[in-house]
Amino acid sequence: MNDLKPVAADEPITFWDKHRFLLLIIGTLIISTALVAVSIVIYNVSGSAQLDLSRPGYRSVSDKVDRTDPVSDYSSFGPVNKETINGFTKIYAEQAKKAKAVDAFNGDPLNPDVLEFSDPTVSQE
Amino acid sequence: MKIRVRLALFGLAAAVIAPVFALHTASAADPLSSEQMSRIQANCLSIKGSLTQLHASDALLRVNRGQIYESIGTKLMDGFNSRLANNGLDNKGLVSIGGEYQKALTSFRTDYQAYERQLSVVLRIDCTKDASGFHSALLDARTKRTQVHTDVVKLNQYIDDYKTGIDDFVLNFDRVTGKKS
Numbered sequence: 001m002n003d004l005k006p007v008a009a010d011e012p013i014t015f016w017d018k019h020r021f022l023l024l025i026i027g028t029l030i031i032s033t034a035l036v037a038v039s040i041v042i043y044n045v046s047g048s049a050q051l052d053l054s055r056p057g058y059r060s061v062s063d064k065v066d067r068t069d070p071v072s073d074y075s076s077f078g079p080v081n082k083e084t085i086n087g088f089t090k091i092y093a094e095q096a097k098k099a100k101a102v103d104a105f106n107g108d109p110l111n112p113d114v115l116e117f118s119d120p121t122v123s124q125e
Numbered sequence: 126m127k128i129r130v131r132l133a134l135f136g137l138a139a140a141v142i143a144p145v146f147a148l149h150t151a152s153a154a155d156p157l158s159s160e161q162m163s164r165i166q167a168n169c170l171s172i173k174g175s176l177t178q179l180h181a182s183d184a185l186l187r188v189n190r191g192q193i194y195e196s197i198g199t200k201l202m203d204g205f206n207s208r209l210a211n212n213g214l215d216n217k218g219l220v221s222i223g224g225e226y227q228k229a230l231t232s233f234r235t236d237y238q239a240y241e242r243q244l245s246v247v248l249r250i251d252c253t254k255d256a257s258g259f260h261s262a263l264l265d266a267r268t269k270r271t272q273v274h275t276d277v278v279k280l281n282q283y284i285d286d287y288k289t290g291i292d293d294f295v296l297n298f299d300r301v302t303g304k305k306s
Contacts, residue, residue, distance in 0.1 A: 047234060050241045051188055057177065061185040071196040074204030080212045085295055088205055092291070095197050096284045104190045105274040109179050110267035112260075115172050117164040 071095060162256040169252040180244050183270075187237050194233065194280055198226055202287060214298070219290045226283040233276040240269035 016023070043049055053062040074088060108114060157165075165172065202223040209216035243266040252259040 047238045050184065050238055051191070053184060053188060058181050058184055061181045064185055066189045066192065069192060069196060071200050073200045074208070076204055076207035076211060078208060080208060080214060080298075084208075085291075085298070088201070089291060089295075092197075092201055092205075092288065095193065095201060096288060099190070099193045099197060099284055100281050102186070102190065104186050104277045105183065105270060106277075108267070108271075109175075110263060110270055112161070112263075115168075115175060115263075117161055117168055117172065 157257050157260050161260070165256040165259060166253050172252065173248065176244065176248055180241075180248065183244075184241070187241075190277070191233070191237075194230055197284060198223070198230055202226060205291075209294075214294075216294070219287065219294060222283060222287045222290050226280065226287065229276060229279045229283055233273065233280060236269065236272045236276050240266060240273050243269050 043052075049055070052058075053065060071091070074091070078084060202219070206216050206220050206223055209219065243262065247259065247262045247266050250259045250262055
């Protein structure tokens with residue numbers, strides 16, 4: 001019977017009771033900010049940032065990305081005979097030709113001469 | 126004996142002094158003249174415009190080329206090597222080239238990352254205020270871009286090597302199967 005004693009109406013409300021909703025919001029914000037920070041670090045460190053052409057500054061080229069990858073996985077299972085080898089050689093030759101079609105990152109566009117601020121006394125020699 | 130000691134001391138002194146000279150010559154390898162500095166400041170906007178375009182076009186090149194290089198490595202080389210292994214055929218040569226190719230591809234990825242970061246640093250520098258810093262950062266980016274091109278040349282070389290490896294394998298395969306039949 002003693003357990004059913006009514007709670008006193010004037011029992012003081014603690015600080016945590018009074019602000020628990022606010023604390024919940026703040027806690028949620030802290031956790032989400034930490035998770036966003038971690039994901040941004042991973043995004044930058046992993047090199048994904050360099051492949052993300054939706055970033056500002058890359059919009060002019062983002063529509064030029066080759067989104068079709070015609071090469072399908074060459075199956076690890078199956079027979080090896082003249083026919084299958086020839087089939088593979090054909091696919092491989094096509095891809096090799098594509099890969100070598102452009103001499104990527106050639107030239108020297110960061111050369112001061114190209115950017116037109118080289119030392120004239122040096123270039124005259 | 127004295128001569129030996131002198132020679133040893135001379136060698137030691139040279140070993141200590143040489144790196145100091147090397148550092149000095151490296152930093153003074155491409156000093157920025159006042160003429161260049163004023164040119165950079167005057168053409169800052171146009172230089173930055175060119176660099177921004179290069180930044181974007183290189184990113185596109187990285188994505189498109191990278192996709193082809195990844196496909197060749199993971200979809201073709203790995204698949205074919207595994208098929209040969211699953212059929213109990215000797216694929217050591219091709220596996221070795223495939224491994225070297227993957228290493229070159231990893232270098233390509235990391236070197237491009239380093240280059241892109243450096244070019245971003247260059248673009249963040251205000252060349253009207255810090256022409257010297259801009260110049261040295263630009264030279265660093267230039268070196269890193271050259272390294273990326275070296276990686277591309279290596280990858281292309283491994284692609285050719287793999288083709289040669291297939292031809293060798295075919296010769297061997299024909300010889301073995303010819304003997305069997």
